[in-house]
Amino acid sequence: MGKLLFGLTLGILTLVFLGPLLWMFLTSFKTAEGATSIPPVWIPNPATTAGYAPLANTSSETPVIRWFINSLLAGAANAVLVTATAALAAYALARLDFPGKKFMFGMIISTLFIPSFLFLIPNYIIINSLGWLDTLWAVIVPSAGGAFGVFFLRQFFLSLPAELEEAAAIDGANLWSTFFRVVLPLSKPGLATLLVLSFLTNYNDFLWPVFVLFSPGNLTLPAGLSILQGAFTINYPVVMAGAVIASVPAIILFVVAQRSIVEGVSRSGLKG
Amino acid sequence: MAVQSDVQVASAAGAAALTRRSRARKRNGLAAYLFLAPYLVLFLGFIAAPAIFGIWISLHDYDFALFYKPWVGLANYTSLFTPGSRDFGNFWQAMKATGIFTLFSVPCLVVVPLLIALLLNRKFPGRTFFRAVFFLPYVLGVAVIGLLFRYMLDPNVGVVNYFLGANIPWTTDLPWVWVSLVGMTVWWTLGFNALIYLAGLTDISPELYEAADMDGANRWQQFANVTLPGLRQVMVFVVTTTILASANMFGQYFILTKGAPGTATRTIIGYIADEGLRSFRMGAAAAMSYVFAIVLLLVSLVNFKVFNRGDAS
Numbered sequence: 076m077g078k079l080l081f082g083l084t085l086g087i088l089t090l091v092f093l094g095p096l097l098w099m100f101l102t103s104f105k106t107a108e109g110a111t112s113i114p115p116v117w118i119p120n121p122a123t124t125a126g127y128a129p130l131a132n133t134s135s136e137t138p139v140i141r142w143f144i145n146s147l148l149a150g151a152a153n154a155v156l157v158t159a160t161a162a163l164a165a166y167a168l169a170r171l172d173f174p175g176k177k178f179m180f181g182m183i184i185s186t187l188f189i190p191s192f193l194f195l196i197p198n199y200i201i202i203n204s205l206g207w208l209d210t211l212w213a214v215i216v217p218s219a220g221g222a223f224g225v226f227f228l229r230q231f232f233l234s235l236p237a238e239l240e241e242a243a244a245i246d247g248a249n250l251w252s253t254f255f256r257v258v259l260p261l262s263k264p265g266l267a268t269l270l271v272l273s274f275l276t277n278y279n280d281f282l283w284p285v286f287v288l289f290s291p292g293n294l295t296l297p298a299g300l301s302i303l304q305g306a307f308t309i310n311y312p313v314v315m316a317g318a319v320i321a322s323v324p325a326i327i328l329f330v331v332a333q334r335s336i337v338e339g340v341s342r343s344g345l346k347g
Numbered sequence: 348m349a350v351q352s353d354v355q356v357a358s359a360a361g362a363a364a365l366t367r368r369s370r371a372r373k374r375n376g377l378a379a380y381l382f383l384a385p386y387l388v389l390f391l392g393f394i395a396a397p398a399i400f401g402i403w404i405s406l407h408d409y410d411f412a413l414f415y416k417p418w419v420g421l422a423n424y425t426s427l428f429t430p431g432s433r434d435f436g437n438f439w440q441a442m443k444a445t446g447i448f449t450l451f452s453v454p455c456l457v458v459v460p461l462l463i464a465l466l467l468n469r470k471f472p473g474r475t476f477f478r479a480v481f482f483l484p485y486v487l488g489v490a491v492i493g494l495l496f497r498y499m500l501d502p503n504v505g506v507v508n509y510f511l512g513a514n515i516p517w518t519t520d521l522p523w524v525w526v527s528l529v530g531m532t533v534w535w536t537l538g539f540n541a542l543i544y545l546a547g548l549t550d551i552s553p554e555l556y557e558a559a560d561m562d563g564a565n566r567w568q569q570f571a572n573v574t575l576p577g578l579r580q581v582m583v584f585v586v587t588t589t590i591l592a593s594a595n596m597f598g599q600y601f602i603l604t605k606g607a608p609g610t611a612t613r614t615i616i617g618y619i620a621d622e623g624l625r626s627f628r629m630g631a632a633a634a635m636s637y638v639f640a641i642v643l644l645l646v647s648l649v650n651f652k653v654f655n656r657g658d659a660s
Contacts, residue, residue: 096483098499156389172375194393
């Protein structure tokens with residue numbers, strides 16, 4: 076392929092991928108008329124933040140700012156829960172010797188192949204009996220039972236040299252302090268990747284929150300956005316402003332943690 | 348191997364060492380369970396228990412809000428295969444919708460990301476930037492992508508119809524709804540598959556290409572004889588995960604078409620959720636989940652068979 080053709084292909088592809096996102100961002104600063112004008116105009120004229128104004132109203136049926144806080148809280152809590160419990164379990168499965176280890180590992184890993192929709196109905200009933208329907212607990216806790224984090228961190232721990240842990244044990248460190256002072260500091264990249272991937276997955280999750288959350292004040296952003304669309308059907312600047320607000324944390328996280336995300340995704344693909 | 352040499356050392360060191368070791372192992376065992384405990388609570392509560400509880404639900408006429416949940420045996424399953432029953436028509440329409448979507452989206456999501464990965468595998472300035480650009484949509488949720496496409500695909504004021512100079516009902520009529528749903532999904536998730544291909548491409552040894560070069564293989568022959576065989580494993584992974592992801596489609600139709608026209612684009616996950624979590628016919632919905640899981644299992648088996656046959660030849 077010639078250099079020119081190569082450059083041209085890259086240019087067109089970049090336009091195809093960034094164009095729509097730029098369109099979303101610019102539209103959020105237009106007036107309702109500006110957003111639907113034919114022919115379309117790229118640059119908002121007049122530029123206005125009117126699209127963002129209804130989103131800050133916490134007493135409305137669409138308190139986007141509340142959803143935003145709910146989503147950040149749930150995502151962070153879920154990421155910490157997943158990473159903490161998976162790290163402990165993965166260490167036992169990677170390094171410790173105990174009766175029933177093979178069986179337990181096999182049982183946990185085999186659930187990686189169960190499609191998640193099988194859990195939809197029974198988990199709804201379980202969540203209800205815990206009194207968690209329509210609360211953030213419903214989107215924070217259940218997905219932490221998934222096996223991916225355990226699988227991912229076990230692989231990571233196995234790739235660490237065992238000598239350092241053995242040296243710590245000879246120095247009289249118990250298991251707990253070996254895990255805390257030696258293994259965890261060495262595993263920062265793996266832990267960071269799992270934190271970021273768990274947060275993003277939870278932050279973007281759609282199906283489950285749409286059904287387990289229903290009060291306007293309790294929704295997460297993805298569940299709320301589909302309501303926002305119904306409430307402001309043709310007021311596109313408001314709808315796009317909601318989409319922009321939902322995108323910002325994900326994009327910032329992607330820019331900051333691009334290496335972790337890319338490596339995590341590539342590795343999960345090859346090992347899976 | 349470590350365990351084996353442990354055993355040898357232990358037997359050589361004699362009985363005293365052996366008891367000390369087994370005592371240490373027991374302590375280790377208790378500690379291991381303490382390490383596992385927090386995760387196991389979550390695993391048993393939200394993975395193992397529901398997987399089995401779901402079967403129990405599917406054997407009942409189950410509404411979680413009603414006290415009376417009569418046992419119906421396999422009726423929830425047999426009705427899915429009985430023409431004229433309450434769920435028969437809708438269930439198979441949803442299966443068909445899921446099938447259509449999977450049939451059209453999987454080939455696109457297997458081929459296009461490969462082309463993009465080949466493009467990104469060349470050495471050029473700004474490679475990391477372009478890789479990020481193609482992956483960017485994937486870090487956004489389906490809700491964001493759905494709202495954006497609904498706006499762009501609006502038949503009257505959307506930019507897509509404006510640029511095409513057409514008046515196509517992208518979100519309301521066949522066959523356009525399928526073009527929209529597949530196109531949007533490809534745009535959204537292509538970066539994920541491209542990344543996995545890219546990791547696979549960098550794992551192919553450059554020596555293989557040098558050897559092919561020396562044999563006088565042209566670019567196309569190198570692609571067919573070095574690149575494709577080298578990507579085999581990766582390809583199996585991509586095809587399998589893409590089929591599963593497409594079969595699980597929900598958010599795209601829920602936001603973009605809301606099932607339109609009628610319920611033609613409502614997928615099987617949509618129907619399970621509608622019946623189970625809106626109409627609270629949880630027994631029927633649970634039965635549908637198991638039937639669909641078995642269908643997916645069969646598809647995966649066929650998929651592996653096809654790839655393995657290619658391996659033998």
